[in-house]
Amino acid sequence: MFYRSLAAAALLAPAWAAPAGPVPAPAMLKARQSDAAGPVPTPYGPAGSSGSLRGPESLLGYNPSNPVDVDTSIDIPPADFELAPGQTADKDLGLYLDLSTVKNPQPIRGGSGKVPTDPGPRNTPMDRQNSDLFAPPGTDAGDVPNAKWPLALSHNRHGLNGAGFARQQSVRELPISTAMAGVDMRLEPNAYRELHWHKANEWSLLLKGSARLTAVNENGESFVDDLQEGDVWYFPAGIPHAIQAMESGVEFLLVFDDGSFSEDNTFLVSELFERNPTSVLAKDLRVDTTAFDNIPEGELYIFEGTPAPKNISESNVTGPAGSIPPSGTYSYHWSQQPAYEVPGGNVKILDPLTFPVAKNFAAALFTVKPGAMRELHWHTTSDEWNYIISGQGRLTVFVAPESSRTFDFRAGDVGYVPVPDAHYLENTGTEDLVYLEVLQAGVYNDISVAQWLGLTPKQVVKDHLGFSEDTLNRLPQVKPFILPGHKNLTDTNYKEESE
Numbered sequence: 001m002f003y004r005s006l007a008a009a010a011l012l013a014p015a016w017a018a019p020a021g022p023v024p025a026p027a028m029l030k031a032r033q034s035d036a037a038g039p040v041p042t043p044y045g046p047a048g049s050s051g052s053l054r055g056p057e058s059l060l061g062y063n064p065s066n067p068v069d070v071d072t073s074i075d076i077p078p079a080d081f082e083l084a085p086g087q088t089a090d091k092d093l094g095l096y097l098d099l100s101t102v103k104n105p106q107p108i109r110g111g112s113g114k115v116p117t118d119p120g121p122r123n124t125p126m127d128r129q130n131s132d133l134f135a136p137p138g139t140d141a142g143d144v145p146n147a148k149w150p151l152a153l154s155h156n157r158h159g160l161n162g163a164g165f166a167r168q169q170s171v172r173e174l175p176i177s178t179a180m181a182g183v184d185m186r187l188e189p190n191a192y193r194e195l196h197w198h199k200a201n202e203w204s205l206l207l208k209g210s211a212r213l214t215a216v217n218e219n220g221e222s223f224v225d226d227l228q229e230g231d232v233w234y235f236p237a238g239i240p241h242a243i244q245a246m247e248s249g250v251e252f253l254l255v256f257d258d259g260s261f262s263e264d265n266t267f268l269v270s271e272l273f274e275r276n277p278t279s280v281l282a283k284d285l286r287v288d289t290t291a292f293d294n295i296p297e298g299e300l301y302i303f304e305g306t307p308a309p310k311n312i313s314e315s316n317v318t319g320p321a322g323s324i325p326p327s328g329t330y331s332y333h334w335s336q337q338p339a340y341e342v343p344g345g346n347v348k349i350l351d352p353l354t355f356p357v358a359k360n361f362a363a364a365l366f367t368v369k370p371g372a373m374r375e376l377h378w379h380t381t382s383d384e385w386n387y388i389i390s391g392q393g394r395l396t397v398f399v400a401p402e403s404s405r406t407f408d409f410r411a412g413d414v415g416y417v418p419v420p421d422a423h424y425l426e427n428t429g430t431e432d433l434v435y436l437e438v439l440q441a442g443v444y445n446d447i448s449v450a451q452w453l454g455l456t457p458k459q460v461v462k463d464h465l466g467f468s469e470d471t472l473n474r475l476p477q478v479k480p481f482i483l484p485g486h487k488n489l490t491d492t493n494y495k496e497e498s499e
């Protein structure tokens, strides 16, 4: 609203609105207090308000006439909380603590001596989900940057008319994720992620449903393909593309090779047409200016579409240059690649050796059985961006020289481990843990701690770590990738044959 004068503004302002100018400072209140007898008035409060906004000067510092209550105990009696299995076991054993159902969970770890309790305030559901932060293993030490971002904490941008949504993770949410950013996107049946292009390279795993993708490259070669759950696509920076959900609808994960990427800053065809003079557009497409009477106002971004033809050949538009050849194609039907099976789970790798267009994206999809663990390892040349597809797990990041921290993850959470920090991922749930690792690398690579030691002279290993002959003999010479384990994580008497 525009007011002609300040006086008019004052007349129009509701009775409870503060007058222009700063809120009275305590010194001014004090002046009023000494003028008036009785409680400090509340000159600007709404009807029914009482009390004063600020307290008296007598509360400053030590004052014998305002005694402090130091006698009330806030200890939580043991009868008022429960301990999870393993919570009193040795701290350095660092067993996973399942706090999901115990009554009034406490940050207790280890059995001897004094244990801390938490009288609050607290967000108990978060404490239950993050037991390794709440009651860290004794081996955690020092400062480690946050390595976890639940996409459940990201703002969810809805498409037009309920056509879908997108939520993202970038350096704005997780500051260490400088090399990669991620997006979780949903398109309802037949909806589009509109025709667009962007500055970063885009690698994607289709999580649920199916979609039809179209793109055109610099040579005038075209691309069309249908992808299903578990398939991957890649669009290089600048290549214009669109994604349309098939009748099943679709949800997918996008990974960009720029931690500051924003899904809200892509180049959209709707904006391209809105941001150029109509006469120029008419000249460009050799049509009359009325051709643009129906272009959308504002972004389409995610919007409803007409169903794609069932027969993909009807969506295949080729010019003289034909289709993009397989060596440069933008999709890989990863769902149809058989997994490499190991005791404890399986793994599939997809990197430029088999998907050459995605020059710098190396991914591994791990399925880790209950109780099993993705082995202790690190990557030599790239940060790791990861995403939990199902189940739950925990991961300790070890950072030189002497810090480590353990984080708990669930489906829908993003994890980020900077190169070359050591880490593992242990399944802490009762179902399979399925998760994706993405590296910026020409070949998927990792260093396995077990294999490293297995390929080092026993005398050298023994001199460093004091291992027994039996332990030295167990060290593998081949990467295990995943180690099996007892489904009961607090039972440390695991015997492989017992599984």
Ligand SMILES: *[C@@H]1O[C@H](CO)[C@@H](O)[C@H](O)[C@H]1NC(C)=O
Binding pocket: 224, 225, 312, 313, 316, 317, 318, 322, 323
């Ligand atoms: C599209 O047409 C090209 C050229 O005719 C052909 O090589 C390609 O296989 C077609 N693709 C599909 C999905 O039909």
Ligand SMILES: *[C@@H]1O[C@H](CO)[C@@H](O)[C@H](O)[C@H]1NC(C)=O
Binding pocket: 311, 312, 313, 314
């Ligand atoms: C799909 O469409 C193409 C091109 O129109 C046609 O040649 C082909 O027979 C169709 N396939 C099926 C299964 O209908």
Ligand SMILES: *[C@@H]1O[C@H](CO)[C@@H](O)[C@H](O)[C@H]1NC(C)=O
Binding pocket: 085, 488, 489, 490, 491, 492
């Ligand atoms: C897991 O093992 C611990 C230690 O042996 C035992 O106390 C606990 O009852 C077990 N939990 C289940 C669910 O079997």
